[in-house]
Amino acid sequence: MKIDPKSPADLSAQIAAAIRDAIVEGRLIVDQRLPSEAELAEQFDVSRPTVREALKRLAAQSLIRTQRGATGGAFVNRLSFPDAYAQQITTSTLLLSMNAVSFETACEARYALERACGALSAARRSADHLATMRAEIHRQGQPGLTDEAFCASDVAFHRALVDGAGNPVLSYQLAGAVEAMQPLMNMITFTARDRARIIALHEDIANAIEAGDGDGVTAGLTALEAETQALAKAVFEARAAK
Amino acid sequence: MKIDPKSPADLSAQIAAAIRDAIVEGRLIVDQRLPSEAELAEQFDVSRPTVREALKRLAAQSLIRTQRGATGGAFVNRLSFPDAYAQQITTSTLLLSMNAVSFETACEARYALERACGALSAARRSADHLATMRAEIHRQGQPGLTDEAFCASDVAFHRALVDGAGNPVLSYQLAGAVEAMQPLMNMITFTARDRARIIALHEDIANAIEAGDGDGVTAGLTALEAETQALAKAVFEARAAK
DNA sequence: GCGAAATTAATGTCAGACAATTAAGATGGT
DNA sequence: ACCATCTTAATTGTCTGACATTAATTTCGC
Numbered sequence: 203m204k205i206d207p208k209s210p211a212d213l214s215a216q217i218a219a220a221i222r223d224a225i226v227e228g229r230l231i232v233d234q235r236l237p238s239e240a241e242l243a244e245q246f247d248v249s250r251p252t253v254r255e256a257l258k259r260l261a262a263q264s265l266i267r268t269q270r271g272a273t274g275g276a277f278v279n280r281l282s283f284p285d286a287y288a289q290q291i292t293t294s295t296l297l298l299s300m301n302a303v304s305f306e307t308a309c310e311a312r313y314a315l316e317r318a319c320g321a322l323s324a325a326r327r328s329a330d331h332l333a334t335m336r337a338e339i340h341r342q343g344q345p346g347l348t349d350e351a352f353c354a355s356d357v358a359f360h361r362a363l364v365d366g367a368g369n370p371v372l373s374y375q376l377a378g379a380v381e382a383m384q385p386l387m388n389m390i391t392f393t394a395r396d397r398a399r400i401i402a403l404h405e406d407i408a409n410a411i412e413a414g415d416g417d418g419v420t421a422g423l424t425a426l427e428a429e430t431q432a433l434a435k436a437v438f439e440a441r442a443a444k
Numbered sequence: 445m446k447i448d449p450k451s452p453a454d455l456s457a458q459i460a461a462a463i464r465d466a467i468v469e470g471r472l473i474v475d476q477r478l479p480s481e482a483e484l485a486e487q488f489d490v491s492r493p494t495v496r497e498a499l500k501r502l503a504a505q506s507l508i509r510t511q512r513g514a515t516g517g518a519f520v521n522r523l524s525f526p527d528a529y530a531q532q533i534t535t536s537t538l539l540l541s542m543n544a545v546s547f548e549t550a551c552e553a554r555y556a557l558e559r560a561c562g563a564l565s566a567a568r569r570s571a572d573h574l575a576t577m578r579a580e581i582h583r584q585g586q587p588g589l590t591d592e593a594f595c596a597s598d599v600a601f602h603r604a605l606v607d608g609a610g611n612p613v614l615s616y617q618l619a620g621a622v623e624a625m626q627p628l629m630n631m632i633t634f635t636a637r638d639r640a641r642i643i644a645l646h647e648d649i650a651n652a653i654e655a656g657d658g659d660g661v662t663a664g665l666t667a668l669e670a671e672t673q674a675l676a677k678a679v680f681e682a683r684a685a686k
Numbered sequence: 687g688c689g690a691a692a693t694t695a696a697t698g699t700c701a702g703a704c705a706a707t708t709a710a711g712a713t714g715g716t
Numbered sequence: 717a718c719c720a721t722c723t724t725a726a727t728t729g730t731c732t733g734a735c736a737t738t739a740a741t742t743t744c745g746c
Contacts, residue, residue: 212697212698212699213698213699214500214698214699215503218504222534225538226534226537226538228541232542238726238727238728239727239728240727248699248700249699249700249701250700250701251493251496251699251700251701252698252699252700254493254497254728254729255496255497255500255698256500258456258497258498258500258501258504259500259501259503259504260504261457261501262460262500262501262502262504262505263504263505263531263534263535265538268727268728268729269707269708269727269728270706270707270708270727270728270729271706271707271708271709271726271727271728272707272708272709272710272724272725272726272727273708273709273710273726273727274707274708274709274726274727274728275726275727275728276728280542280543281535281538281539281542281543282543283539283543286535286536286539289505289531289535290532290535292464292468292505293505293523293528293531293532294528294616294617295468296467296468296507296523297523297525297528297613297616298613299470300474300522300523301522301523301524301525303612303613307611307612307613308613310564310611310613310614311611311613311614311617312613314560314561314564314609314611314614315557315560315614315617317560318556318557318559318560319556322552322556367556369549369552369553369556370545370549371539371540371545371549371550371552371553371554371621372552372553372556372557374536374539375536375553375557375617375620375621378617379613379617454728454729454730455729455730456729456730480695480696480697481696481697482696490730490731491730491731491732492731492732493730493731493732494729494730494731496697496698497729510696510697510698511696511697511738511739512696512697512698512737512738512739513695513696513697513737513738513739513740514693514694514695514696514738514739514740514741515695515696515739515740515741516695516696516697516738516739516740517695517696517697518697687746688745688746689744689745689746690743690744690745690746691742691743691744691745692741692742692743692744693740693741693742693743694739694740694741694742695738695739695740695741696737696738696739696740697736697737697738697739698735698736698737698738699734699735699736699737700733700734700735700736701732701733701734701735702731702732702733703730703731703732704729704730704731704732705728705729705730705731706727706728706729706730707726707727707728707729708725708726708727708728709724709725709726709727710723710724710725710726711722711723711724711725712721712722712723712724713720713721713722713723714719714720714721714722715718715719715720715721716717716718716719716720
């Protein structure tokens with residue numbers, strides 16, 4: 203692992219990139235201990251603070267973890283699904299909020315991806331997933347629920363649907379799409395009538411899932427997308443007119 | 445923004461989290477300048493190196509950028525689509541390689557997501573996207589192409605298909621799924637007959653895209669998935685027997 | 687007025703020190 | 717011989733202070 207001291211890039215960035223490459227290419231494997239900060243400083247011919255900045259960059263991406271004490275040091279971290287979820291959600295949320303992605307675009311993407319899971323979920327979902335979906339539908343019907351709680355339950359419903367496909371990679375990918383929509387969804391106020399329509403569609407979808415009817419799930423999600431888009435359009439137009 | 449000096453977590457991690465929250469919640473907006481390192485050090489009552497470690501963590505996630513010079517400093521960065529792509533790809537790739545995700549699972553997820561774009565792409569693709577797909581198909585047929593170059597062309601073909609849907613959020617989500625598969629795909633050796641079958645399916649898909657036939661695209665992708673899974677299964681079984 | 691040089695404010699880097707933490711080894715009592 | 721306790725060594729976490737580098741601004745000479 204070498205760095206170029208004359209490069210315009212920061213030394214800490216170069217060192218971080220060198221170590222990251224070593225991890226991605228498999229030259230450093232999970233749970234392997236990196237040299238101590240002092241040794242790395244000597245290897246790269248930089249000071250310890252510079253090495254530390256590089257290590258913090260990697261820690262921010264969950265690529266390494268550090269441990270203090272006699273047998274401590276920096277270790278290559280196994281990137282767990284929960285860690286990856288969290289990063290995906292942060293990135294997706296910021297991407298949407300900072301780039302003025304329209305509700306329409308984000309919503310279309312979300313439902314397109316969700317339909318991809320629907321058929322698989324109808325075929326494979328466990329009783330647990332179905333029970334979660336039913337429970338969330340029930341919660342959504344309770345009076346006095348805030349809009350925010352309604353949205354949170356909506357997310358839980360959709361996550362159960364996605365997880366029902368039994369494919370962790372799909373669940374991971376969808377986490378970003380579904381969660382990142384939540385700030386946008388929270389801008390909408392749901393009337394009692396809106397909620398009733400959404401709940402009815404959720405019930406259609408849950409029934410199709412229970413019956414193993416993949417096409418029914420797809421149709422239900424398409425209807426739900428249309429409903430959501432219409433709702434958002436009405437809200438945003440009303441706001442613009444005001 | 446406050447931190448707890450008695451928390452077991454690193455000070456730099458706490459500071460990074462405090463600033464990250466401020467960005468995510470919109471209290472710091474794009475292109476806004478953060479206080480200088482010396483000022484932050486005073487605010488949080490820590491030393492400058494500690495503040496710097498926190499800033500490097502944020503820089504690693506593309507949340508801030510730094511600039512030297514008189515009017516320099518740390519600025520809230522607009523998370524661009526290319527930046528987000530890159531992070532998604534790194535995360536997805538590592539997630540797959542470090543968690544022993546089976547080829548079957550990753551492949552299923554990828555094609556499920558891709559089918560989600562197929563119908564949209566058939567309806568909306570520009571002439572450019574179609575031309576790219578045709579060009580990649582042509583490249584794939586050239587003799588003397590290495591397996592790696594064949595895979596790279598395959599990725600380019602699929603990205604054009606996804607981009608054809610004209611939804612940047614979809615493209616971003618798919619980037620991770622498609623690119624992260626490449627290391628797994630590179631483990632396969634493609635015989636001339638394998639390539640011919642794949643190219644024929646690519647042509648079917650391109651034709652369906654050109655005709656605006658969404659169902660045809662879906663069917664083509666499903667056939668391609670089956671072909672890819674069968675190919676991988678044969679390769680892995682042969683390797684296990686040896 | 688204009689161009690070049692000095693100023694200034696900021697990040698980037700370094701050196702050395704001390705504190706905090708943790709595991710392993712040494713020590714001593716039973 | 718065994719167990720609890722103390723000591724020690726290794727490592728990360730943090731601080732202080734300094735200098736180097738960069739780039740915009742101001743000042744000065746002409």
